[in-house]
Every structure is written in C-alpha cells, then in structure tokens.
Amino acid sequence: MPVPRPLPRVVAIGAAIGVAIGGIALAATAAAFGWRAFRARQAENSAILNETLPIHSKWWRDHAKQRGELLYVAIGDSAAQGIGASRPDHSYVGVLADDIRERTGRSLRVVNLSVSGATVGLAVRDQLPRFEKLKPDIVTVAIGANDIADWDASAFARGIRTVFDAVPKHAIVAELPCFYFPRNERRVAEANRILHAAAAERGLVVVPLHEATRRQGVRGILTDFANDWFHPNDRGYRVWAGVFRPAVVQRLRALRVLRPE
Template sequence: MLVRILSPSIRAFISAVGIGFAAALQPRGFRARLAISAAELNETLPVHSLWWRDHAKEDGELLYVAVGDSAAQGIGASRPNNSYVGILADHVRARTGRTVRVINLSVSGATVELAVRDQLPRFAALSPDLVTVAIGANDIAQWNAVLFEAGIRRVFEVLPSHALVAELPCFHLPSAERKVAVANRIVRDVAAERGLTVVPLHAATKRPGLRSVATHVAKDLFHPNDLGYRVWADAFLPSLTARVARRFAMTNDPAPESVGGRG
C-alpha cells in the first residue's frame, strides 16, 4: 500500500491514518519515526513480490490463487510467508496432506479498479482449486461508491463459486470507518448475488480494539505485522477449512488448527 506508484491522495490518506494513531501513541517525534518506518517497509515491496513470483513456479497438487493488495503480499510481516496468504496455504497443506502451489496475483497499492486491470487477465488463464480475494482498502482514499461497486462486480463475476471474498478490514478511525461500512455492504450484497462466501474480516480486525495498533500493526502504523496477519488468517480459516473438507480428501482428521497459536 505504501509504494512509490501510489497516487498522492492514497499516500496522503495512509500517512493521515498512521499519523492519527501515532499522535496518540508517540506524541514527540512521531512524524519522523513514521516516515523512516514507512520508507523501510517500502524497501520490502520488491523483495516480497519476487518471493511470491519465485514460489509460483513450484509445482503443487492443489492451486491456490490470491487476488489482493499489499496485505496479500505480506508487507509488514517478518517474511512473505507470514502473510495471511502464506498462513492459509500452510493450513491447506496440513489439512489435506497435499502440496499446494500458490500464485499470488496481488499487487501492493492495488485498488479494485487496478485489480480488474492487472490481476483479472492473469486470473482468467488459471483453474484454481482455492481462491481468496481481499481488495478495496486502498479505495477508501478516493472513495467513490459507484465506481467501487462497479469494480467489485467485475471482480466477483469471474470468480468460481468456491472463492472466499473478504470484507475490508477495520480502520478504527471514524472518518474512514464510515466509508468502510458502505464498502462492506457492497461486498456482502454483490457476494450474495453471486453465491460467494464472505469472510468477516472487519469484525475480526475490529475485535482487538484500538490498542491492537501497538501489537498487531507494523511500524508504519498501517500494515499488519505477523500477529496482525494471523488475525486476518483466522478470519478466513472457518470458511477455508469447511471448503477444504468438502472438496478435498483429508489424510487424517486433526483438531482444528488455531493460527493464533503458531509460533
């Protein structure tokens, strides 16, 4: 999300979110520290992107395709595989005993419109066994409900019926949350029309409260850290586990995995 290719309005919005949190948490010198942290995370963008491209070349019995933005890339995590996409892929491997190839189509900074332009053409050439979609957080900066709904319809209409689509996460700040509420209503309504399962990501990320900014968020005060991505993955897990159990034979029947308990 914090990347050079973003429009000034999106960068300003993300900065405002981070500054709003930092004002409460670090009243002295927070702007300078926030700028340094954001720059450090910015340097990880090509590293994460290359990691996913390299791993997409690996073979797997099951194909998992992710559509999204920097959260799917795992920006803010200690390593790319600690993103929610990596955690979910590991969960499927453990539940099925099968190898899983992950094609992560996500692009840092992607809006719904950019996902339609850049990710859907690549998606059309694939036949995935598992699909997750988490997109729209970057649309809040230049919020336009009409354009957002049009884009969501374009994305959802090409998804297989087994795809899991996530709500936008909680932003905690009231000004952003009003827009997020509208966006999530659109996501739920369009998903219902298409018969798609909605992942309750907003409730999952809201539950820890504003204090989670100190524990679940990276140093830029915007992207999740490892703990934050575990919360994201936990939001997907019930639906993903049920989907895997219905569609793929399991080698055993282990107790439900708690992502939050991963070391």
C-alpha cells in the same frame, strides 16, 4: 538493495491503520516523542518497508513456479503480499497456504496475484487477466481498502462486481477491515454493504474481516502492526488468516482432501 521510493498512494490497509494510529495511539506516541521526531521515525520505517515491495513480489513470483497437487490463488493488495511481515510467507496468504498443506498432506502451488496499492479497478485491470488462465482449487479475495481514500461508490460497485464475476462460486471473499474513525468507517460500511450484496447475488462466501479487526481495538493497534503504522505484522496477519480459515476448511472438505481426523 532497491532504492527507496515513495509508498503507493494507499497500500493494502494503509488507510485503515493510518486512521487508527491517528487516534489514541498516534496522539499518545506523538505526545511522548514529539510530533516531528515521530513523523521522522515513521518516514524512516516506511522507507525501510518500501524496500520490501519488490522483494516480496519476486518471492511470490518465484514460488508460483512450484508445482502442487492443489492450487491456491489470491487476489488482493499489499496485505496479501505480506508487507509488514517478517517474511513474505507470513502474510495471511502464506499462513493459509501452510495451513492447507498441514490439513491435507498435499503439495500446494500458490499463485499470489496481489499487487501492492491495488484498488478494485487495478485488480480488474492487472490481476483478472492472469486469473482467467488458472483453474484454482482455493481462491481468496481481499481487495478494496485502497479505494477508501478517494471513495467513489459507483466505481467500487462496478469494480467489485467485475471481480466477483470472474472468480468461481467457491471463492472466499473478505470484507474491508475496520478503519476506526467515523468518516472512514462510514465509507467502509458503504463499501461492505456493496460487497455483501454483490457476493450474495453470486453465491460467494464473505468472511467477517471488519468485525475481527474491529475487535482488536487499541490493544491490536499497539501489537498487530508493523513499524510503519500502516501494515499488519506477523501477529496481525494471523488475525486475517484466522478470519479466512473456517471457510477455507469448508472448501477443503468439499474437495474431499482433508486428512482424516
């Protein structure tokens, strides 16, 4: 078993969920169990999930070697890796992959380029060089939530435009998710405005992840996240997959690979 290491500065939508839990749910839990006990339990759960980082990464690398009639490539962070899910393929990438196989009856190769803790700048550095060697049929991009903690609008804009320039016109892009607290939501709103503008300039489809996660509200905070209070659980990742699904189905329709209804 890997030796636990500190979690990356912000992993996947860690800042989003951490902020949410910093509100009503966190206050209630801390009040019920005591702040020190709560923080100790949170640290313990984070350490447990931290051990899954290399496990998930290896799982995706191994599965990328499988052949398939169709190729699905994901650019992203630990949400794409599925940290917090019961198993790697229960991430939104895995859920979408299973959906594609069922809807088409075709074999599918999945190349998950995501890296836990990735910002748009790190995606440009680490994921795009690998992406340019591929010719995917389906592409999803969900990146940028890790930029919110040390927000730099200019750097985000440069990075997201570089990512969008590298992906094909049929790539499906997700908004940043809801961060709940006003200060962070202001940053997210600015990031999503930049993201929408850059996508529109390039004719890319953007799916409404922010609205979908915002609608989950307090109920979602209590039911859709893993024990570290940072990452989605299986239920939460199904919400993410549901946001992508209509655009993915539209892409499959354009490829003429959907099974007859």
